[in-house]
Amino acid sequence: MAVIPVSRKPLSFAERTYIPQILGGLKITFKRMLKPAETMEYPEQRPEIPKHYRGVPTLVKDPNGREKCVSCQLCEFVCPPKAIRITPGEIPLDAPTGHVEKAPQAFDIDMLRCIYCGLCQEVCPEEAIFLQNQYSMTGYTRAEMVNHKDRLYELGGTLPDQHHKWDKKKAAEEHGNAH
């Protein structure tokens, strides 16, 4: 390894009086004082959330308003801190989406446990759970920090995808295979 000797120059007289440095510093801080503040005044001004931000996990519905989760429980299994708890339920056969067969009866995410890793979103075969841009999660009790199913759908809203996977499946069942 090459050794480069660096000579340290002795301080000049002006530098030893500190004065030029002090004046330079004062100039910098004065200029800074005239500029507008860099900070955001939080509750009124909100930061712009980047596109693929991983915020609070939420459940989404498809454009027809069908809940996309089929309670396969993959997210529950993959969740590293075991924050998700799903109670699977059945959809009655005579319902319009009866052919989907299953939907969660209860879906709880304990936000005191969640580590916002996004594995649930990654693993979901139905594109039903998403970490969206909500970053502020507060509550006064532990119970308040558990997001139940209705709250999850309220936070999640609708995913404007156009797959309509289960509608196509139903159509294929009724009219024979198109292929």
Add this chain to the structure above:
Amino acid sequence: MDFFFQLPLWIQGIAKGLAVIAVLFPLAAACSMAERKISAWIQGRPGPNRTVVPWLAWIPIIVPFLQRLGVFQLAADGGKFVFKEDPVPGHVNKLYFIAAPVLAMIPALTTITIVPFGAYLNDVGQLVPIVLANVDIGLLAVLAISSLGVYSVILAGWASNSKYPFLGSIRASAQLISYELSMTLSVLPVFLWVNAPGGQGTLSLFDVVQVQSGQGFHFDSLWLGLWMPVSAFIFLVALFAETNRQPFDMAESEADLVGGFHTEYGAFKWSLFFVAEYAHMIVGSGVFTLLFLGGWNPLPGLPLTTVVHGLQHWISFAGHPLFMGVLGILIFLGKVGFFIFFFMWVRWTLPRFRYDQIMKIGWQKLLPLSIGNLIFYALLIALIQK
């Protein structure tokens, strides 16, 4: 006015004393707010801007402006200090522990009585200073009383009976004593100049301003800061050290001493130390303005009397003593305000000196410089005044 002077002397004394407390205490508190705001602006933050008195919030423009400026925060902070619990740790010497903040306030509030902050022309056409006690020893009294402040630091550190306050107070007292020397030596040329041979000897701050009140650009009527810049510089540096401000912040030095001499203090007692520091700053800036920046005179070579005489042609009431007094006080406060801003500006610009650097600057640089300065001006003044 006549009514006031007919009152018994002790009532006059108490009234003046209360006036000092009523003015200086809020002023010092306002300085703490200014400090927070200026630090915020320098660091690119808005600073405290939320607090508002709820039953005033409906007033348009003015109240939101004051709210953004953090004026109500000041009242909230002050109120908090009065009402919060004031703990006295079990291991302290109670008497001295409680005496220390009181002792800090006494010199801080006393020195202001000797500082003249304006002047007016009386019926006879004589210039009368606006000052609580126009004593002849003037500056000597300021220096003597303000250096009593070091006792509160020592007492606080000793009575706290804990190592960080103790170290802080030792450092602070060593620093205060070292810089007092150069401070005193730096003002000697000023008084050599003021006390011309043959005249009556004086140390009064009013007389120092009188010397700087000459008309026109004669060099003997200039502000002393212009023709004794080295004295002014040494005085300013020593002032920073005496008021324990950054970069001579050895008394507090929170990076290595938690909080310095007031580590064990809280609530109102702590705020007394704080107010005392700001009061020292105000008085120190006032004395600097009087000594080197012409006191209440608006510009070098343009004394207040000339300005008022000139204004009399335009405004009818300009000749009234009250007008001149208020104008003088405003000019004086403007200069003091600039220096207080300067103190804060420096604080949020510079890092703290190391303790050895402080001692080195004080004894090896400032003291020889002030001695050389004194000798130089002594010879020069001897040549000029013969």
